[in-house]
Amino acid sequence: MLSLPNLLTLSRIVAVPLLVFLLWRPSPIDYLITFVLYCLVGITDYFDGYVARVQGKISRLGQFLDPIADKIMVAAVLMMLISSRKANPVPEIDGLHIIAALIILLREIIVSGLREFLAPLNVSMPVSALAKWKTTLQLVALGALILSGAFPAHEWVHVTGLACLWAAAALTLITGYDYLRAGLKHMD
Template identity: 75%
Template sequence: MLTLPNILTLSRIVAVPLLVALLWRPDPIEYALTFALYCLVGITDYFDGYVARARGAVSRLGIFLDPIADKIMVAAVIMMLASTRAHTDPVIHGLHIVPALVILIREIAVSGLREFLAGLQISVPVSALAKWKTTLQLVALGALILGEAVPQWPWIHLVGLASLWAAAALTMITGWDYLRTGLRHMD
C-alpha cells in the first residue's frame, strides 16, 4: 500500500500546509521558497504516475489519492493567491478571480460527480485533456508565485494570468466532458 508512487502522492498532500505557510507573508524571499517547494511538489505529480506505471505498481489508493492531491494543492494555492494580506494586494484579483473560481467550482463539481458515479459502480477515468488541464493549472500558479518572487520581471505575472485563463478554458471543456458522461447515468 505504501509504495513509492503513493508516498510521492502523499508528500504532495503533506506539503500543502507548508505551501500555505510560505504564501502567508507577502515577501519575495518567501515567494521564492514557495516557488521552489511548489516545483518540487509539482514534479512529484508527474513522477508518481510514471513510477507507478513503470513498476506496475498502479494501486487503487494511488488512483484515489492522485486527483485529490492535485485538487487540494491547486485549491489551497488559489485561495492564498486570491486572499488579501497586509501591505499588499492579492496576486489574483479583479477580473482574474473569474478563472480561479471556474477552476475551483469545476473541481468541486467533478469530485461530486465522481462520488455519485462511484456509488453506481461507474468509473470515470481521467482524460488526457484533463491531465493537460492540471499541467496548465500548475504552470499558471507556479508563474504567479514566481512573479511575486521577482517583481522586477512583470511579464512572469502576465504569463501566469494568461495561463490561468487558458487553464480555466480547459477546465470548462473537461468539466463538460465529465458532466456529459455523468448525465448518461442519471435518471
Template identity: 70%
Template sequence: MLTLPNLLTLSRILAVPILVFLLWPEPSWFDYSLTFVLYCIVGITDYFDGYLARANGTVSRLGIFLDPIADKIMVVSVIVMLIFTHDRGVPVIHGYHVIAGLVILLREIAVSGLREFLAGLQVSVPVSKLAKWKTTFQLVALGALILGGALPQFPWVHDVGLVCLWTAAILTLVTGWDYLRVGIKHMD
C-alpha cells in the first residue's frame, strides 16, 4: 500500500546511500553541509510519515513494519560513517567515544531481534517515553556531529554532538535493559 506516509518512509531508506556517499571518507565542509540538510529532511519525514498516517487513518502494516527499520538503517549507517569518516585527519567519532556509538549499534540490533522474537509470540512491546528521549538525543547527536564538520570554526558544535551521543548511549542501556526484562518474562 503506497500511501504518502509509506512513500515518506521509503524515501528515508533511499536517502541513506546518499548520506553515506556524502560522508565518504574525507568530506569537505560543503559535503557536511549537504549531509546536514539531507539529514534534517530525513528527520522531518520521520515525523510527518507517522503524523499523516495517524491523522488520515492510513496506518498500514507496511508502515508499521518499515518505519522502525528506516530509523535503524539511518542511525546505524550514520554512526558507522562518522566513525569511519575523517575530519581534518581525525574520525568524527573517535577514541573512547566509539564506545558510545557501539552501545547504540548493539542495542539497535538486540532490540530488533528481541522485538522479532516477541512478535512471534504475539507480544507487543510499546515504545516508552524514555526510549523516545533516547531517540531524540541520538538524532540531535548525529545532527550536531555532522553540522560540526560544516562549521569547523565552532568546535563546540562537535562537543555538543559527543555529549548528546553519550547521553543517548546511557539512555540506550537503560531502555535496552527495560526491553530485555520484558522479553525474559516470555522466554522458556
C-alpha cells in the first residue's frame, strides 16, 4: 500500500503546509526557498506516476491521492499568492488576474464533484491530454509567480507567470466544459 509512488504522492500533501508557511513570510529568500521546494514537489508529481507505471505499482490509493495532492497544492499556493500582505511589495495575483485563479479553483471543485457523482455509476473520466497541458501551465504559472517574489526587479518573471495563469485558465474552461458535457450524459 505504501509503495514508492504513493510515498511520493503523500510527500506532496505533507509539503503543502510548509509551502504555505514560506509564502506567508514574504521575503525574497523565503520565496526562493519556496520556489525550490515547489519545484521538488512538482517533480514528485511526475515521478510518482512514472514509477507506478514502470514498476507496475498503480494502486487505487495512488489513483485516489494523486489528483487530491495536485488540487491541494494548487489551491493552497493560489490562495497564498492572492492574499494581500502589506509586507510584500510585489502583488503576485491581484486585480483582474484573480479571475483566472478563480476559474482554476472553481473548475477543480466542479470536476471533482462530477467525478464523485459518476463513480457509483462506474463511469470513469480519464484525464485528457489537454488537461495535462492545463496542469503543466498551472504549475509553470505558480512557479513563475513564486519566483517573481524572489526577484521582484525582474518583472518579466511575474508577467510570464500571469500569462501562463491566463493560458491555464483558458484550458481550464475548455477541459472543464469537456468533462461537464461528458458527465451530463449520465444524469437524469
